[in-house]
Every structure is written in structure tokens, then in C-alpha cells.
Amino acid sequence: MIDTNGRDPFARFKYSEIGKKVDGTFGTVLGGRVQEIKDFKWLDKKQGYEVPLYPQRTVVQFNSTYMELTGRQDRIRGDITAWALFFLVIASYIFYTIIQTFAITIDKEPPIFFSVFLMCCGFLMLLLLLMLIALLSTELFTYTYLPIRFNRKTRKVYVRQANRKVEVFDWDELKFYMATTYKVGGDVRGITLADDGMTITGMFSLPFVSDLTAKEILGGTQLKQHFEFVRRYMESDDKQIVEIKNSIRYIHPVYKKRETPLVSFKRATLAALDSDENMEYPKEALRLNWTHLAIIIQLWLRYLGRLLSINTSITPKFSPEIEAECQIDPNDPYDLNKNLPEGNIEDTNQPIWKKLTHSILLILFGIVMLFVFAFFIDMIGAIKGYDTGLAYKLLHLFHLV
Template sequence: MGQTHPLRDLTFFIAYINEDKDIRAVIFDKDGKTITGMFALAFQDEVFDKSLISYFEVIRRYMEGDDQQLKEVKEAIRYIYPIHEKRETPLMSFKRLILNVVHYSHENMEYPKRTFRFYLVILITLPLLALRYVGRVISMLTSYRHRLSKAIEAECQIDPNDPYDLNKHLPEGNLEQSNQPIWKTVVYSVGIIIATIIMLFIGAFIIDMIGAARPHGNYPSIVDKLWYVVSLGWLF
């Protein structure tokens, strides 16, 4: 079982390691100089100190705050995904990929409508996005799920009547709505399949164009081979 420490005994700071930054907490000995322990919070940001400070402020208000501050924390959160209950679904992986590609800044999940930006160069990277999506899905399905000990889980049970429980009261506009109709899920799923196939064809076309431009190039068409697979020609 891991150690626990009162919040007042922890000293927090931003740690700069290579290209990443995170927030770390240290525990000092009685002399106030010797470090006896250290751990990092989960969030990282390689660009903005401000986002790390904002992240820590949410935690500070949650740990120290009164009802008013807890209410402000709840209202500030616009996105939550229940990773403690289930793995990221292929549909959510697709939504996260789109957020990372056509939205900018650390606010892309908080306020997607005001962070949307689209550049034509994205069309060129579509084949890579298809591979990135497949890789993300495989990673999410095969990665180890961290679990807390039963003792810690028992201490962290949420009051059934807690008005700040975001598992029951999802933020407005949350990506993962529990009451999403089945038709919407089906449409999203079909759209993901079609988008993935289109991205693969674009990538195959680019490869064929590069092959055709090379002198004395006589390479088999990747587009034809992909069409053979997608059209189920191998079944007949």
C-alpha cells in the first residue's frame, strides 16, 4: 500500500525534465532541507506553465476548498472520461484524434467550438492519421489498467448524494454522454470506418504517385491492392 501525506506537509513545484514539464510534490524531513519523498501529478504539458498551474489549482481547491470552491471546480470542468470504469472506446479514440488534429491549445477538449482550426496540410497527413488512429486503438485495448488497492478504493467511495459527483452529473457538452442514442453511436461508428478507408486510399494514392515519378519505376499499384481487399475481391 502506498504512503499518504497531509496536504500541508507537501511542497509543490513545476519540474522541467527534457522537453516535458509536470507538477511534483516533495516531502521534507524535519530539518526542512532533506527530501524524504517525491511524486508527480498525472498531467504533463511541454509548452505552457499556465496550464499546469491551472491544473494544480483545481486539485488545490478540491483538497482545501469549501462548498463554494467545490462548486466552482465542478462548473469549470467541461470534459471527463470514466477511465476508472472502462477502457477508451474506438469511438472516443477517434474523437480524441480529431480534437488533437483540428483544434489548438490546451483548451481543445474544454471549448472545442472556439478552438477549431483547419489547414489544407492536414489532408496530406491523412494517411498518417489513419495509422495513428489504429495505433491508439491497439494501445488502448492492450495497455495495463492501473488499479488502486482495495484499502484506498474503500477510502475513496463517493457519497451517493454528492452533488459534485461528475460520474453522475456529466458536464454540459461532454464528449462521452451516457444517454447518447444508439443511432448516433452507429452513425459515428460507420463514419469512422469510412473515414479510415478514405485515409488509407489517399495514402495508397500518394505512394503510387511517388512510384510513378521515379525513373524506370514499374511498381504494383497499392490502390489496386487496397481496392481488392476493401471490395472483398479475395472472397470470389
């Protein structure tokens, strides 16, 4: 089974089972049941959809030879890191308490059932710790993004899967459908089928994920806009590529280096607000209001998780053989990495005072959220009858008392 969500720490070991386990009821949950292939909401590669083209800030490289997008996981990158570390700290404390209790009581010859109970609890907590560490491995010390490269010349699609391996698809053999997974969101998936037309032999997801309801997702407006962007790139001729190029307002600058803390913050914010607008224009997609204060702690955790995840990982590279198939004309007028689109120019042309202001605001935001987190821990401690004094220690650390 292919881990399209990138959240299965054991996907790299199970990937070889595809074709054995997967049949006509592969992995799309809709209304509490597994959706069968005959019920898939198929998309036609040859039929053009009269919708605006929505890249959704997923383009990493663009030229007349190939287009490279971020993977599906990039949108929520850092979530697992933040929450897994949070629960890892709690689980470690509970495991330590169990071991300490067992060490104290063992000399007092406690009842056998109590000793067995502590040993079982310790074993379960140890399993939980190992699972959390395995889960962290899906985001830490891996790749900064999982590229999907569409080559117009060779008609191939190169995908680095969540198991870190590269799979090559033939565009003309791919079939696409709109999928919705319970509590995860909808996306567009490309699959290859065996000769029986029922067994899925390969799969990948396009980067954009819609967080609408299942009914709205299968209505498909946002997903079709994103699919049509990719479809038109692969099916259009060189004259039509201008329209596709003009729909891209922003190139995600990560194919040679890691994203900056400010870029990480913008992407974490877009993900936290669950916007389905055209994210090429963040001023339109980020319509902030006072209700968003409710997710400020979630945003902070996502941001910290993304920073840690990105900065412990390396930039992915394709093999020399694949790069040889993706040679770019040095004078390609459609190379957006050399001729940056408007959105990037706005970022790079900001005056120094504005960049400095953004940096200071990010630092202040981090400090404020540290105090919010400290007060939260103090409140929990007070409810349990403990005086943690974490907020006071922070005040003392910053010389505010």
C-alpha cells in the first residue's frame, strides 16, 4: 500500500507489497466505507476543464522541459514533528515514573499482580515511545520536500514517494481521480492499473489538498483547478505554455536550498487557516479575523515543527540518469527559476527595514508563545496541585522581574 499521506513510518517496508494487497477497493474512505474503483470520480487527461489554473504555491521548478512540484506532505510539514515531540515528552515522563515506581517498590515485595501491572504499563509505554520515534522519522532527517517532476518531452513523471524511493510513471498510462479520505481531506491521485483493470500497481498524489467536506470535494472545483494546471502543462504545445506560465505567481525556492524561517512561517500559516482560495495570492487567501486567535497556539506548534523538520533534512536530488533526461535549454524563455515571477520579486525586493521588521516580529511571536505555553503548563500544574513556576522562570530569564 502506498503511503500517500507520508504519515506511515513503516511505508518504506510495506511498499514492496503493492500489487499483492491492493485490489479494486484501494484506500479511499467515503462515508465510512471503502470506495471501489468503479465508484471513483475519474478525471479525463484529454478533456480540458474550463476552470482557472491553480498552482497553489506548489511549483518548485518550471520550464518548457519539465515542471517540478512539492509533494502532498509539504502543506502539513511539521505537524507530526510538533505533536509527536509533545507526546514523546509526556510518554517519556510517564515511562520514567513507572520505572521509578517499580524500582522503589521492588524491595518492599509488592503483590505480584502490582508488579505485573507495572511491567505491562512500562512495556506499553515503551512501545508507544518507539512508535512516536518511528513517526518522527517521517519528517526528521529525511528530505526537505518530496518532488514530483512532470517531463513534457519524455512524457514521464518522476515521483519521490514517502518511502524515499523514486518511482517513474508513464504519463500516458496514468489515470487520475479525485479522492477523499475521512478527516484528511481530498486530493487528486494518479494511478496505474494492471491488465485486469482493477489492481492498482502504482500511485501518487498531486500536492494540493482540499479540506472541504466529502460532498464538496467530489464536486471538485478546487481539485479540478489544480489538476487542470498539471494536465494542461503535459498536454499543451509550446505555444499554449504561456498561459500556464502566467498562472504561476510564485516559485517555492527550495530545489537548491532549504526554505527560510519567514517562508516556513507563511506556509505554516496558510496550512493552519485551511484556505482553499488561490494561494498564489496570499493576501487574498489569508483573510485574518479575530476568530483566528483560537488557532494561534496550533500555528506556533506547526511553525516550530516545520522549522525543526526542514532544518534537519537535506535537499532531494534525482539520479544523474533522470537529470540527463531533464536537460533544459540555457535560453529557455519559460524558465521561471531564472526569470522569477511577480510573487517572488515582491519578496526579494523588500527593503531591508521590512525584512528586519519581519524577523523581529517572528522572534517576538516566538517569545510571546513561549510565555503562553508556560502559563498553560502552570495552569495544568495548579489544577494538579503543583507549583511549576515555569512562567516566573521565563520572566526571570528575560530579566522582566
